[in-house]
Amino acid sequence: THSGTSLGGGDDLGAYFGLGTATGVDRLEVRWPSGLVQVLEAVAVDQRLTVVESGLLAELRPLTWPIEIGSAGGSFAYRLGVTNLTEASVEVDVWLHIEGPKGVSITRGPIRRQLGAGSSLGLTGSQNVPGGAPSGAYTMTLKVGTFPIAEQTASFSFSKRRGTGRAEGGGCRPGLGRKL
Incomplete structure (x- = not known):
């Protein structure tokens, strides 16, 4: 994700995901440009989540x-x-x-x-x-x-x-x- 490509074309670095009828996310993997991989487990749906490297x-x-x-x-x-x-x-x-x-x-x-x-x-x-x-x-x-x-x-x-x-x-x- 980079500036200006999120929902509505704004400047936030948000990434938006549709999960259909899922009630949760077992595993969310974020791969940072530094090479670091961050894993979040048991993430609830219908929320805005801020992930910091x-x-x-x-x-x-x-x-x-x-x-x-x-x-x-x-x-x-x-x-x-x-x-x-x-x-x-x-x-x-x-x-x-x-x-x-x-x-x-x-x-x-x-x-x-x-x-x-x-x-x-x-x-x-x-x-x-x-x-x-x-x-x-x-x-x-x-x-x-x-x-x-x-x-x-x-x-x-x-x-x-x-x-x-x-x-x-x-x-x-x-x-x-x-x-x-």
Whole structure:
């Protein structure tokens, strides 16, 4: 969106969307010219929303790919990063959220951290997936902001097989690994 192209040809930088009969927006992704991608979740309809480019960058990636956990359970390692892109110190909450089949919803954290101007936080952690967890697709999401509102998110998916099988990945501790 750029000046003069919004509804009515005015000078605001508004973007207007028709959603038909939808009662909400699960995920709204804003890609800024800087390369930063901001994700807003569970956005209500019939509102004017002001989105300002965040000064935070969230990164989350598995150390091995793809992740497929056996039916007996297992674990995997991941790396998370949070970077303060501003010229001022900021205090942020950092948390992980895992969603999966049959209503699985687990939140780890939040943990509050102070990030100096231009500084980063990087951690390696591991996640245990018990044998009793339902089989299917899961999403692990790093959220950064003021809990429970995330200014930035990053995520990846993994799966757990059904049936009998052996645990994979062993030797990792559950949770965030090192304390944030």
